[in-house]
Amino acid sequence: MKTFVPRTIMVKKKEEKKESKPVRNASRIADAGGPKVQKFGRGKKYLEVGKLIDREKVYGLDEAVQLVTQTSTTKFDAAIELHVRSGLDTKQSDQNIRSAFVLPHGTGRPKRVLVFAEGEKADEAGKAGADHVGDDALIEKVNKGFSDFDIVVTTPAMMPRIAKLGKTLGTKGLMPNPKSGTVTENVGKTVEELKAGSRIEIKNDKDGNVHLVIGRVSFEPEKIKANLLAALKEINALKPSSVKGVYLRGAALASTMGPSVKLDLADLAKSR
Numbered sequence: 001m002k003t004f005v006p007r008t009i010m011v012k013k014k015e016e017k018k019e020s021k022p023v024r025n026a027s028r029i030a031d032a033g034g035p036k037v038q039k040f041g042r043g044k045k046y047l048e049v050g051k052l053i054d055r056e057k058v059y060g061l062d063e064a065v066q067l068v069t070q071t072s073t074t075k076f077d078a079a080i081e082l083h084v085r086s087g088l089d090t091k092q093s094d095q096n097i098r099s100a101f102v103l104p105h106g107t108g109r110p111k112r113v114l115v116f117a118e119g120e121k122a123d124e125a126g127k128a129g130a131d132h133v134g135d136d137a138l139i140e141k142v143n144k145g146f147s148d149f150d151i152v153v154t155t156p157a158m159m160p161r162i163a164k165l166g167k168t169l170g171t172k173g174l175m176p177n178p179k180s181g182t183v184t185e186n187v188g189k190t191v192e193e194l195k196a197g198s199r200i201e202i203k204n205d206k207d208g209n210v211h212l213v214i215g216r217v218s219f220e221p222e223k224i225k226a227n228l229l230a231a232l233k234e235i236n237a238l239k240p241s242s243v244k245g246v247y248l249r250g251a252a253l254a255s256t257m258g259p260s261v262k263l264d265l266a267d268l269a270k271s272r
Helices: 007-020 026-031 044-050 061-070 120-128 136-143 156-170 187-195 221-237 265-271
Strands: 079-086 098-102 113-116 132-134 151-154 199-203 209-216 248-255 260-262
Touching: 061 221, 061 248, 061 260, 061 265, 079 221, 098 221, 113 136, 113 156, 113 187, 120 132, 120 187, 132 136, 136 156, 151 156, 151 187, 187 199, 199 209, 199 221, 209 221, 221 248, 221 265, 248 265
Parallel strands: 113 132, 113 151
Antiparallel strands: 079 209, 079 248, 098 199, 248 260
């Protein structure tokens, strides 16, 4: 015989379970000035290097870059991430930003590029180094499950024909979009930039935060600084006219699996 459990208790348990789930980028968002939420457990290495950072302090450009490379805890060449908290009200349709731009020194991570094109544009993509190039046959291949690629580029003429891939690519965030620069006539240049890891996409999440990879720990400090300033400049340029109050409310720099370093936005503004 089953024990009757009141619905109110069941709902409460579900809410408690939901609240107890760790939030991705929680520490980064908190250090960028966002709400403090539950964080993932931390290892000994993380806790040790974390002592080098004052959690209550905001750091200028030079010191922040030095700390983020110094506190990397991985054996591999970790990515350097920029996390920005904005004043975007994402419930307003005109307050969501999305664009693509080229980092001066790239991200250090080349991508596997698939291009939907035909004729001269297909030849152009192939010469530029695209990993996969094709038209209808490639569309069917992807539709059947082929996924050996990181990003998709297409010519405008191919867009109506790849509409059937909406469910396949859309759920993975890979559907080409003019705002992200992946629907273009200039496929050659776009492929070259993507293969070099220099073209990145800026897009806010549902809470208005922006998360970007702007380099690697192995990069020279000057290259990290240049990429950081270029990214902040681009994000600032994307500010919707309808945003009220402060647009860039906080930012933090961090290496993969490393502690975050709060950035002094006022100091960085002087450097741009």
